[in-house]
Amino acid sequence: ETTSEATSSSAAETLEVTTVTVAHTQSSAPMNYVDENGESTGYEVSVLKAIDELLPQYEFEYVPTSDEDLLIGIESGKYDVGTKGAWYTEERAQKFIFPENYIGASSIGVLIRSEDAEEITDLESFAAAGKSLVPISPNNAQYNVIEDFNAEHPDTPIELTAADVFEIADAYTWLLEGRYDGYFAVKTAYEVNVLAEGAPYSQYKDDFSYFVYEALPTWPLFNKEQQQLADAYDEAFLQLEEDGTIDDLMIEFLGENTFQYVKE
Amino acid sequence: MLALKNIHKKFGELEVLKGVDIEVEKGDIVVILGPSGSGKTTLLRCINFLERADEGSLHFDEIQTEFSKASKKEINAVRKKSAFVFQNYGLFDNKTVLDNVTEGLIVGRKMPKKEAIETAIRALEKVGLSDRLAYYPSQLSGGQQQRVGIARALAVNPDVILFDEPTSALDPELVGEVLQVIRKLAEEGTTMVVVTHEMTFAKEVANRVIFMDQGVIVEEGTPEDIFGNPKEARTRGFLQRILARV
Amino acid sequence: MLALKNIHKKFGELEVLKGVDIEVEKGDIVVILGPSGSGKTTLLRCINFLERADEGSLHFDEIQTEFSKASKKEINAVRKKSAFVFQNYGLFDNKTVLDNVTEGLIVGRKMPKKEAIETAIRALEKVGLSDRLAYYPSQLSGGQQQRVGIARALAVNPDVILFDEPTSALDPELVGEVLQVIRKLAEEGTTMVVVTHEMTFAKEVANRVIFMDQGVIVEEGTPEDIFGNPKEARTRGFLQRILARV
Amino acid sequence: MNRPFDITYIWKAVPEILSGLGVTLQFLIGTIVIGGLLGFLATWARISGPKWLRAIVHGYIWIIRCTPSIVMMFLVFYGLPEVLLGAFDIDINSWNRLNFVVIALSLLFSAPCSEIMRSAYLAVAKVQREAALSIGLTEAQAFRRIVLPQALVSALPNLGNSFILLMKEGALAYTIGIVDIMGKGQLIIARNFGGYSIETYIALAAIYWLLTLAIEKAFKLAEDKLSAGKQPLRAA
Amino acid sequence: MTIDLPYVQEILILVLKGIPTTLRLTFIPLLIALPFAFLIAVARQRNVKVLARISQIYVSFIRGTPLIVQILVMYSLFPSLLNVLVKNWGLEYDVFGINPIYYAYIVFTLNTIAILSEVFRSALETVDKRQLEAALSIGLLPVQAYSRIVIPQALVAATPNLCNSTVNLLKSTSLAFLMSVQDITAIAKTEAAFGYNYLESYLVIFIVYIVLCSLVQVFFQLLEQRLSLYKRGRNITVKSENDKQPEYFEDVRKERYHAGIEEYS
Ligand SMILES: Nc1ncnc2c1ncn2[C@@H]1O[C@H](COP(=O)(O)OP(=O)(O)OP(=O)(O)O)[C@@H](O)[C@H]1O
Ligand SMILES: Nc1ncnc2c1ncn2[C@@H]1O[C@H](COP(=O)(O)OP(=O)(O)OP(=O)(O)O)[C@@H](O)[C@H]1O
Ligand SMILES: [Mg+2]
Ligand SMILES: [Mg+2]
Numbered sequence A: 001e002t003t004s005e006a007t008s009s010s011a012a013e014t015l016e017v018t019t020v021t022v023a024h025t026q027s028s029a030p031m032n033y034v035d036e037n038g039e040s041t042g043y044e045v046s047v048l049k050a051i052d053e054l055l056p057q058y059e060f061e062y063v064p065t066s067d068e069d070l071l072i073g074i075e076s077g078k079y080d081v082g083t084k085g086a087w088y089t090e091e092r093a094q095k096f097i098f099p100e101n102y103i104g105a106s107s108i109g110v111l112i113r114s115e116d117a118e119e120i121t122d123l124e125s126f127a128a129a130g131k132s133l134v135p136i137s138p139n140n141a142q143y144n145v146i147e148d149f150n151a152e153h154p155d156t157p158i159e160l161t162a163a164d165v166f167e168i169a170d171a172y173t174w175l176l177e178g179r180y181d182g183y184f185a186v187k188t189a190y191e192v193n194v195l196a197e198g199a200p201y202s203q204y205k206d207d208f209s210y211f212v213y214e215a216l217p218t219w220p221l222f223n224k225e226q227q228q229l230a231d232a233y234d235e236a237f238l239q240l241e242e243d244g245t246i247d248d249l250m251i252e253f254l255g256e257n258t259f260q261y262v263k264e
Numbered sequence B, C: 001m002l003a004l005k006n007i008h009k010k011f012g013e014l015e016v017l018k019g020v021d022i023e024v025e026k027g028d029i030v031v032i033l034g035p036s037g038s039g040k041t042t043l044l045r046c047i048n049f050l051e052r053a054d055e056g057s058l059h060f061d062e063i064q065t066e067f068s069k070a071s072k073k074e075i076n077a078v079r080k081k082s083a084f085v086f087q088n089y090g091l092f093d094n095k096t097v098l099d100n101v102t103e104g105l106i107v108g109r110k111m112p113k114k115e116a117i118e119t120a121i122r123a124l125e126k127v128g129l130s131d132r133l134a135y136y137p138s139q140l141s142g143g144q145q146q147r148v149g150i151a152r153a154l155a156v157n158p159d160v161i162l163f164d165e166p167t168s169a170l171d172p173e174l175v176g177e178v179l180q181v182i183r184k185l186a187e188e189g190t191t192m193v194v195v196t197h198e199m200t201f202a203k204e205v206a207n208r209v210i211f212m213d214q215g216v217i218v219e220e221g222t223p224e225d226i227f228g229n230p231k232e233a234r235t236r237g238f239l240q241r242i243l244a245r246v
Numbered sequence D: 001m002n003r004p005f006d007i008t009y010i011w012k013a014v015p016e017i018l019s020g021l022g023v024t025l026q027f028l029i030g031t032i033v034i035g036g037l038l039g040f041l042a043t044w045a046r047i048s049g050p051k052w053l054r055a056i057v058h059g060y061i062w063i064i065r066c067t068p069s070i071v072m073m074f075l076v077f078y079g080l081p082e083v084l085l086g087a088f089d090i091d092i093n094s095w096n097r098l099n100f101v102v103i104a105l106s107l108l109f110s111a112p113c114s115e116i117m118r119s120a121y122l123a124v125a126k127v128q129r130e131a132a133l134s135i136g137l138t139e140a141q142a143f144r145r146i147v148l149p150q151a152l153v154s155a156l157p158n159l160g161n162s163f164i165l166l167m168k169e170g171a172l173a174y175t176i177g178i179v180d181i182m183g184k185g186q187l188i189i190a191r192n193f194g195g196y197s198i199e200t201y202i203a204l205a206a207i208y209w210l211l212t213l214a215i216e217k218a219f220k221l222a223e224d225k226l227s228a229g230k231q232p233l234r235a236a
Numbered sequence E: 001m002t003i004d005l006p007y008v009q010e011i012l013i014l015v016l017k018g019i020p021t022t023l024r025l026t027f028i029p030l031l032i033a034l035p036f037a038f039l040i041a042v043a044r045q046r047n048v049k050v051l052a053r054i055s056q057i058y059v060s061f062i063r064g065t066p067l068i069v070q071i072l073v074m075y076s077l078f079p080s081l082l083n084v085l086v087k088n089w090g091l092e093y094d095v096f097g098i099n100p101i102y103y104a105y106i107v108f109t110l111n112t113i114a115i116l117s118e119v120f121r122s123a124l125e126t127v128d129k130r131q132l133e134a135a136l137s138i139g140l141l142p143v144q145a146y147s148r149i150v151i152p153q154a155l156v157a158a159t160p161n162l163c164n165s166t167v168n169l170l171k172s173t174s175l176a177f178l179m180s181v182q183d184i185t186a187i188a189k190t191e192a193a194f195g196y197n198y199l200e201s202y203l204v205i206f207i208v209y210i211v212l213c214s215l216v217q218v219f220f221q222l223l224e225q226r227l228s229l230y231k232r233g234r235n236i237t238v239k240s241e242n243d244k245q246p247e248y249f250e251d252v253r254k255e256r257y258h259a260g261i262e263e264y265s
Helices: A043-054 A067-076 A090-095 A123-128 A141-152 A170-176 A187-195 A202-207 A227-242 A245-254 B040-047 B072-081 B097-108 B113-126 B142-155 B172-187 B199-205 B223-228 B233-245 C040-047 C072-081 C097-108 C113-126 C142-155 C172-187 C199-205 C223-228 C233-245 D007-018 D021-048 D051-066 D069-088 D097-122 D126-134 D139-167 D170-174 D181-191 D197-226 E005-016 E019-045 E049-064 E067-088 E101-125 E129-137 E142-179 E184-195 E198-227 E247-258
Strands: A018-025 A032-034 A058-065 A081-086 A104-113 A182-186 A208-222 B002-011 B014-024 B029-033 B055-060 B063-066 B082-085 B160-164 B191-195 B208-213 B216-221 C002-011 C014-024 C029-033 C055-060 C063-066 C082-085 C160-164 C191-195 C208-213 C216-221
Touching: A018 A032, A018 A043, A018 A067, A032 A043, A032 A058, A032 A081, A032 D181, A043 A058, A043 A081, A043 A104, A043 A208, A043 A227, A043 A245, A058 A067, A067 A081, A067 A208, A067 D069, A067 E198, A081 A227, A090 E184, A104 A123, A104 A141, A104 A170, A104 A187, A104 A245, A141 A182, A141 A208, A170 A182, A170 A202, A170 E067, A182 A187, A187 A202, A187 A208, A187 A245, A202 A208, A208 A227, A227 A245, B002 B040, B014 B040, B014 B191, B014 B216, B029 B040, B029 B199, B040 B160, B040 B191, B055 B072, B063 B072, B072 B082, B082 B142, B082 D126, B097 B113, B097 B142, B097 D139, B113 B142, B142 B160, B142 B172, B172 B191, B172 B199, B172 C233, B199 B223, B208 B223, B208 B233, B216 B223, B216 B233, B223 B233, B233 C172, C002 C040, C014 C040, C014 C191, C014 C216, C029 C199, C040 C160, C040 C191, C055 C072, C063 C072, C072 C082, C082 C142, C082 E129, C097 C113, C097 C142, C097 E142, C113 C142, C142 C160, C142 C172, C172 C191, C172 C199, C199 C223, C208 C223, C208 C233, C216 C223, C216 C233, C223 C233, D007 D181, D007 D197, D021 D051, D021 D097, D021 D139, D021 D170, D021 D181, D051 D097, D051 E142, D051 E198, D069 D097, D069 D170, D069 E198, D097 D139, D097 D170, D097 E142, D126 D139, D139 D197, D139 E049, D139 E101, D139 E142, D170 D181, D181 D197, D197 E049, D197 E067, E005 E184, E005 E198, E019 E049, E019 E101, E019 E142, E019 E184, E019 E198, E049 E101, E067 E101, E067 E142, E101 E142, E129 E142, E142 E184, E142 E198, E184 E198
Parallel strands: A018 A058, A018 A081, B029 B191, B029 B208, B082 B160, B160 B191, C029 C191, C029 C208, C082 C160, C160 C191
Antiparallel strands: A081 A208, A104 A182, A104 A208, B002 B014, B002 B055, B055 B063, B208 B216, C002 C014, C002 C055, C055 C063, C208 C216
């Protein structure tokens, strides 16, 4: 409803342009973040920017904010749409509109010590070996994945500890010193922190190994009143997928097309 | 010029003043005598509204009011016309000697700063303290503090000064000097109500003496009457025991 | 029993004590006279280590020390053997009259509670205040506070009591009573050093009088000597002006 | 220890972190002024207001002290515009978000601030006010010139605590997307996928400490000035 | 926007389980901090040479660095260091098995010491020097003079600020979730994440904090009233029977009464 009246006065002459407030999280690289110059960027934000190009009737305005504010804001109508790498649950679908098409997929997997690499190749073997996992924020998709995993494997659950978001790369050190055995991380983080040239942990490259578990599809969330906008999004998204823009952005921000890892 | 009628004051259930009447004429020096705890300080505090009397009326020049009902404006007016010398000195701890005295002039009476300082120094000279201008109260001896308190009250040149044992911490030499000052003030027309334990003081400067005990005025009269020919047994007892000692 | 030699004390640049010697025998009542600001309070405070003297030595029974070097143990020992009656009363604001007096007994001297209360009440009776046991200092008149201060010092039954103007807020009747108390204490062997402005007091109870001025002892002797036949011009001047008044 | 540490990164992070300094200072000063004023009024009401007002203010302080800062932030950010729009037809949705931060923090700050002032006021001896009145100062003058300076001496250390805590409240601003120095640090860390976090945090800590030292210095000066004439609680 | 009431009820029950943790995180650091804070305050107040300087740096550093940085140091770096040391000493102790709540205790204690030391320092400023002198002069040792005369008077000015600090501490313990400690906020947030019920969760957090903080406030209010009794003065009654007198006073009064000695009020 807050879709702005501000532009409606000038609307008479040309096409009626509606301003859309797009909230995104500011510190969830590579999906959504704020760059050195204070510009909103990241994979999901970039997709939305491309979509905006295709929708002349809308003009997107980006508001970087926190997870909590984003959710409350969309629900209350302060923001029309928001993106935070959210995954789908039934409960959430009652509060927000999930469009037909997910916007991206974050490929997650487990970082382990190389010495364990032979024994551990997937979550099942990780669980079976009784290994411990670095605490996860309940806000993260990973938390839910492990919960689901435990529900499916009641005999060999993985011990799951919740902790608030704590954006430090110390988890790599914790692995090395044996505090924990596995770090359920986004693949890009592993690449940037360990594999890349000049990465902080590049000297320990050989001590780590990584296996991809799956890619979780992530959705933008629309305010309940914004069905029309959600439909417009869906239409535009398909178009972008077709013309290869999505693929390009995936490569740019995530290094590869992660849709391939999505389990249906 | 100052008349108080039927002042009553209770602290909790303890009745400290039980109907006190006082009348003071312009230029009077009224001395209040009485044993410790008889309500002298409380009486002075009530006059200046530092304590709210429960009952009684006040007539002070054009101001006429009930204690229990006095408005802020009336209270301020009374305070502007009077000054109080505290039994425990009550100096401003955060101000120097000079600032203690100029405060009431510059802020209270809007006197220009320079004039205020001159006035203050004159008042401090009267009590022999013009060499301690920059000291803080905590750096003064008891007698020095008491004299600053006196100078502070003198400086604002009020119509009435209420003294609560102004010489208790002074050596006899200084008592004499302060007595001189008070006498001179009286000549200039300042009215004074003095609570004191110094009989000499009472005899020499008072033109009226009030003897209080247990919250009531037992007797009042000229110094000659009270000291020479006290009517009440309680007064006689009090004076006898003192004179027996001196 | 108490000997002080060559006490010097400076506050910043101001030298307040300029080499004071005092010797006090057991049972003595030494009265210190002197004009306001002459350093009397400072001297008493130095004896009790409330102020640290810059120079000088102290000999108190078996304690023998330099002021500037005294250890904590020595300081505590001196304080345990002495009591101080403050010019400004110095009552514990957060304690009732009774608790003010028992504090030094129960905590300082480890006396059983019941005995302490009995002792305290006796001391308070001596100064006529046993009807105010449950009052807080803020609820007392000036004279009442001063008497509690005296009772507090009496109660701990020290070897030496240092009085700083113990009667300044008292009416003459009470002065007489307090004087009695002090005299009786002396008979029981308590040593006392009393700063006072009450000449009568000095004449009647002292067995030695010290006249101080500007940080030095000008003259000392028996009351008869000092009052009857003062040698120094300054003493004569001080006494003359007083006697002229009385 | 297996812990990479790039000391030069600390220095590299400083300029970007400092670009948030303006925001930190803005909400800090804004809150001190508005919250301090609110706190002062609350103190005044509690000490010399009529009974009903005292009760209301007491309740206000009570509730504010119970409110977690994040809850207050959302109440102000979402509740206030609704209230103003509904009741007065004033639309503040387009306001700069910093304003909401300042309002939320001011409300939060006013309660402890008022308690600080109240306890400091009550600690000044009664006779100080009385003496001022007795020489003809009005209540207001007596308060401003005699009581207040003495009360401040004991209020300052506590106000110092509050100011420093307030300065570090950037996390609260971050929840509605206002980026102060703390926020800048977090953006940097997020952009690095958690890399160099220790280095970034060290830079942050250093900057905060410097600011704290500056605040402490100012308070020390004020304290020394105001406690002139006061004897420290110290036996010889 | 609607509030999902059954859900509120559901989390509320879950969150109640976090209350003991929250209380522990508040009161253990508080109680440990009190004596240390007081010592620092006295050292600074009396300007004890080296100690005052060190305390000042400590207070400034702890107050001046963000809590989140301290948590990082305590929760991440410190155990690593400890682990290396333990290994070097050849000990068989599992450093990483230590419950992180202990790190939370340490962080909150260090902070509380710094904050309270300033609270106490300011409170000591309000006590008149003469009170200390009087206590010493009747033969109390400095420790006794402080504990019996100075501190009770200082506490009057300190209580409202102690209350501020306690309430602040109570609310800031939610940061312990960074160290995976499950306090009330942690539980509420974890529950909220699944269905994005943040509104309801914050409502629950609010309710719980109102109750907890109110208890703290009631306690301190009563304490303040009790401690400042001497300022207002005891209610004077002519007959002492209604007076709340110290019980020993009452004993002696009765005894003396029965002994036929005059009654006093
Ligand atoms: N705030 C108070 N609460 C209760 N009682 C009080 C209070 N102030 C004074 N009193 C009592 O009132 C009586 C009179 O006190 P007041 O100070 O007027 O005596 P005073 O005549 O000035 O005595 P002094 O010569 O000793 O100064 C005393 O018995 C005292 O205990
Ligand atoms: N803390 C201080 N700082 C500076 N000067 C001080 C300090 N304390 C006392 N003085 C000065 O020392 C001198 C002596 O003070 P002291 O209190 O010993 O006098 P006194 O003989 O007791 O006088 P009185 O009879 O007036 O009480 C005074 O001139 C006073 O100004
Ligand atoms: Mg009196
Ligand atoms: Mg003196």
